Amino acid sequence: MRRTSPTATAATILAGSLLTVATRAAATSTVLTVDQNGAKGAYATVQAAVDAAPKNSRRPVTIVVGKGTYHEVVSVPADQPNLHLIGATGDPADVVITYDNSAGTPKPGGGTYGTEGSATVTIAANGFLADGITFENAFDEQAHASQDGHQAVALRTLADRISFYHSRFLGNQDTLYLDAANKTDIDRVYVRDSYVAGDVDFIFGPATAVFDHSTIDALDRGSTDTNGFITAASTQLANKHGFLFTGSTFVSNAKAKTFYLGRPWHHLGDPLAIAQVTVRDSSLAAHIKDQPWTDMAGWSWAAARFGEYHNTGPGAGVSLFRPQLTDAEAEAATPAGYLSGTDRWKPWTHHRADPHA
Template sequence: MMIRFLFLIQLFFVTQLSAQQKKITVAKDGSGDFTTVQEAINAVPDSNNAVTIILIKKGIYKEKLRLPESKTNVHMKGEDLNSTILTFDDYAQRKDSTGKEIGTSGSSSFFIFGNNFTAEYITFANAAGPVGQAVAVRITADKARFFHCRFLGFQDTLYTHGNESRQYYFDCYIEGTVDFIFGSSTALFDSCVIYGKKGGYFTAASTPQQKTFGYVFRNCKFTGNAADGSFYLGRPWRPYAKVLIVNSYLSAIVNKKGWDNWGNAANESTTTFAEFGNTGEGAATTERVSWSKSITADEAKQLNTITILSGWDPWR
């Protein structure tokens, strides 16, 4: 029943994209309309009310990409998840042309500002390695959807940047070390694999105080190659961080305490870090920090896609 429900959610989103205005193909061998992804983005009409499909053929596209705010309703679709790779290798301490460090935000391989963005079967990566903050994707846009995508990096892999941004991830793979899913957006992760390397923190939410939801993980798998007990589920980048993990598998790499206050006891009274219905070696809550929360079965039932993502309009 759950699989059918998730399929219907994906079908709903894909059906919304059926009104295609334009189709663009990117191929490194010259067989498409463009050989680079940025050229294809630049060709999208501004203030686009219909969907532009960008089909990306297999290949490693080393580009620092930017989808401007004017490029809306873009749907990127890769030819193959493991072979369609968008990557760059910037990192926070790298200097720009003026000698100034580019910082965490500037390190992103792909900046997404255009609303109603969708991606399928694409790997997004930052190839800088374990050199500190190095973002694979920074999403400021509202109504961003990712189906069957991978996000590869180390520290700060996925930056959910926009305060008013709503994001949906289905059947995605996200890997990293420290704070590798971070930011202020409202984001629902459905049936995703969250893969921890070396040790660190899965999340670092900075949810605005007025927001009902920050990160919600539903039917996900928290696993990795790190040592047992070496990963915390999250810590608050800002005082009102909100993270809910429900009906998910938590492996033995999850620390028994579960959550960290980022060295500030005051965060313990303002954050909302909660769990419900999880399984696995790391799911036991008997040794969780005292300030973490649990939710009831009735509250868990209210955590549907519409409730989490509807916001001020009917998007879901």
């Protein structure tokens, strides 16, 4: 397959489709297209386009993905920074990247994939951006009820300055793995106007991540007591910032008071993994438990860094079991406070809803 001319503009490639800030930023960069119908100059798979993209680019490299369901495993290696993956229609339901490996799925040649290897999409390059894409792990838990290892990652990040807009992350256990190449790295992820669905520990890992005006959907597993856990952060003690949910909506089809907001994950028993999660100015439906934080594998939730601030809805509350931020702490618990860093990264200013972007 051939790629389009490096001089082609994103506006040309996306004529008639929704213009996003990502395509504006990439207007003079290399543009590749993916089209399952064999359009001239397009690649048939997302991975083929990734493989063809320039290495070590300092400017955005845009891959425009045409409408369709792409049944493939995709990996963006560390030597392909600044890659922008853009759904051609702007609707994430139209562009779906999906696969169905789980931690317990046998690998060709022996062994199993493990949690890390189960990911449908793995991002190991800095500066990655996605807009209008669905990332899915379609592993069927019921069909493989007797199999060990139901962890099934839709997307795993292993790099810094990664952002998602108007995207979806679909799975059950371990949907979104916000990892780091090295556990002491401060790798930052921004998720805006997006949707995450799952049941057990479905947003987890050591990265610093902000979920801004997004929907967090906890899926019913049929229990009348505990259906699951939304987060399992493994933030390093040296990192002040783990997961921040702000202006977001927590929903569920599960029974009331059957989901925890989170529990502290000490990966491989790491004593320096002290979870940090803040939920603020968000709407919590009735599925959230009155005591929304819980222990994990013998590690106490009270020793972690969990907090809430000005939440509303039937799942919100204030008690000894629900630590609240002070007003002074809340002033720092913002996208800027979590993500700006010494490089002054400001991904929250770049989204379609912002008329100043």
